[in-house]
Amino acid sequence: MDDDGNKRLSMAEFRKGVADFGLDLTDEEVKAAFNQVDTDQSGSIDFSEFLAVLRPPLNESRLKLIKAAFQKMDKTGDGQITHPKYQNGEWSEDQVFTEFLKTFEAPNTTDGVVTWEEFLNYYSGISNSIDHDSYFDLMMRNSWKL
Structure with missing residues (x-):
């Protein structure tokens, strides 16, 4: 298309x-x-x-968890996340791209920044494959230490 x-x-x-x-x-x-x-x-x-x-819309409890995880990573509150190991010089930009950002960024938008929209889209896709809110809740809390 x-x-x-x-x-x-x-x-x-x-x-x-x-x-x-x-x-x-x-x-x-x-x-x-x-x-x-x-x-x-x-x-x-x-x-x-x-x-x-x-994708079907997220229910309120799942959306709250996704927002909490994003806000935990968005240290500056600007609606964008860059990998902390890149920011403090531990990893090169290439390492960050392959280890973190590729997970969240939409295809062909590897700009080194994960936006709220990209993060939400990623977890919306994950959400669709998890039937029970309790399991999604557990997965998010354990993954992001919420």
Whole structure:
């Protein structure tokens, strides 16, 4: 679907993808579906927007745990995390990329920073594979020492 390889879907690419999958939608229906997914109204659909519509919403208890874990790592409160071993010079930038950031960052956005959106998307995916809130709670608390 991403014909130009920019990791975003334009309206034309989305329309073509809908047709390629054999969906018989009117132009208005395609436009409405596109606009529903393009939540930032940028005129294109990025990876995060695409994932958000595929995943069911998080319940309040899971969202609170994810926020608590992120806030624990976001020492400056700026909504971004960089790996502490990179910040204090223990690891090179390359080591950080391979050991930490690749886990959370969306494909092709390895900028050395994990944003709230990337962190949330990662744990939304994990959440989908865990049926019971109690297990998700235990996993988050043990992983992040909450």
